[in-house]
Amino acid sequence: MLKITEGSYAVAEAVKLCRPQVIAAYPITPQTHIVEALAEMVANCEIDGEYITVESEFSALSACLGASAAGSRAYSATTSQGLALMFEVCFNMAGLRLPMVMTIANRALGAPLSIWNDHQDTISLRDSGWFQLYAEDNQEATDLHFIAYKVSEDHNVLLPGMVCFDGFILSHTYEPVDMPVQEEVDGYLPPFTPYHRLDAGDPISMGMYATPEYYMEFRYQIQQAMEQAGKTLVAAGKEFSEHFGRDYGSLVEGYRLDGADTALIAMGSVCGTIKDAVDEMRDAGRKVGLLKLRAFRPFPEREIVAALNNVNTVAVLDKNISLGNSGAAGTEVKAALAGSGITVLDYVIGLGGRDVRKRDIARVVDLAEKGEGDMFYGLRTEVL
Amino acid sequence: MMQVEGKCELFEAGHRACAGCGPALAARLILKAAGENTIVVASTGCMEVFSTPYPETAWGVPWIHSLFENAAAVASGIEAAIKQQGRSEKVICVCGDGATFDIGMLCISGAFERNHDITYICYDNEAYMNTGIQRSGATPLDASTTTSPAGKCSLGNKRPKKDLPRILAAHGAPYVATASISYPADFVKKVERAINTPGACYIQVHAPCCTGWGFDPGQTIAIGKLAIETGLWVNYEMVDGVVAKAKKVRRKPVEEYLKAQKRFQHLFKPTPKTEEIAKIQAMADANATAYNIDIKLKQERQ
């Protein structure tokens, strides 16, 4: 049913439809509307689950870890500093192979303190063993939760997943969202069947330590599971389109790449702006297209190579910076396209909530076509 | 001789604890008290390492270790999950004093304030033993550890032990108890009481560490008894924040406890540090008054 709703409430509604059994979350801007809405749903028995009002994000994820280990579908939401505080638990949960889904309302990391959007928080956890999906709009943010649970709990995957959507830009924006009903979601997402769980009837030890004889093999298994997550995401995305009519059957999404000389690559809500900018540039006769990365982990290398086969220049927009190197996506796209003859340039853009407008996209394309890149875009002149 | 077909130990032999390990005995006694319908949440530390090198787990009940500092939060999630699922297992945290007094305080405070139905047991061997005997918030005054070494300008650990049982009682915990592995029946009874008390309960069990404290492995029980007999460790119960029962003793001078351990040797050699020993004696005296543990002789009473 189509309704106009705030991004956060759309996500909360989607989470409710996933029937979470344990929710543990700690308030942080701009995630608060999601967890407030969920707390209200629990208070009104709309969700048959426990809501744990933890004292920190660190405990939020630790409690979810325990709940998942005990065989319950677990959920949390956070952002920025909160995600940074979860760092240790994130790696641990993936290593324990415990499924769950966590929403991230992407926000910059301090210092300086900033409550506004960029992708530094989740990008900094790209090595943690969580799969990461980035939503362009609130419809996609909603739908990715159903897909994420399905993939996370698949016994061939068993990895936790992050659904990332841009703080404020999406979380606090009202958009029309086609919200499925419970029966439809139940038909797509089965109840959680744990691979193994803490159960006195069938005891197991979880989280043992591994000597050098074993450690590498366990890490290799996580890497294999992440590769499998890519395939399962595609399958679950296709199945989603059969159920709901919206297609997420690829880890990337091309927009007007046919005959493009220059391709932009980006993640998240800026893709909406880029699509408008691409339309205008196409109207003006410029051969420009967009490749949106829906998944950053697993990294869709094969899909990127296949999609960009015929372009000359690639401009990667990174809402993050790996300080001392460059934007994360830029670095990885360069590696993916090494030896292809394609020029790949990276632009660090939109950090800490700096607006990215259509004319900025056009200027990035101008720069890329001149071969100028690997830079911060749009800085105030006094630092130059 | 034929062996009796005895009940299997839920904490099994083959674990890699040092010979004479107090915490290993604590683990055995905890599972004897708790039984099979139990989920154990561990913190990183000696016990986790000596009992679970993959794949050789010593635990016969469901057991999970996540991190050093999050056992109470993991237990909160497990408790919420089994409640939601309508299951009956009891959730017990078994964590060392470093994980409890220091790095895990945030999660413990949260879990106790929320009053999850869990039992948190700290096996207190009074330092970070797994990393090589560094001081913790549970290390007693003047104990020499690798990060509070006695030296020309130091008498060892500068601060007395943190009073964690009272801190957790102040959270509103319905049942808080101290115990010692040297009094196994008392410890087992307290574990049973804690797991059968709804809400977040805390037990701090004194678990002497022969390696870290410096005594012969055969003396583990005897050292634990001396701690009680000198009044430096008091076994008591607190029900709803009020001390309900404390073990009474005929007190011995603290020297008897201190002299028996290498970690306090600098108080006696090369010269006796009389003033410092008097400070420790004063702490024992204060304990005796606070918990009313002295057994008074008949003529004294008159």
Next chain:
Amino acid sequence: MPLTIGCAARPGKARRNLTGSWRVFRPVFRPEECTKCGLCATVCPEGCVIETEEGTFIPDYDYCKGCGLCAEECPAKAIEMVQEEK
């Protein structure tokens, strides 16, 4: 043997590790002096002191690390620690 996902394991495997090889001193139990109080079994950190049909106790030398707690705590002094000869 395939590795368990998530580095998990079923109970029962610690017993593969025969810690009896660590022993320097061996407890020798004298059943004729035993009062059958069972304290030796209670205080054993390995849980490897076993009750016999007669109600006396014997150590499982596969696991006994020779800590001497049983001998130390035995009220009847019915357990003696003797040097291992290997």
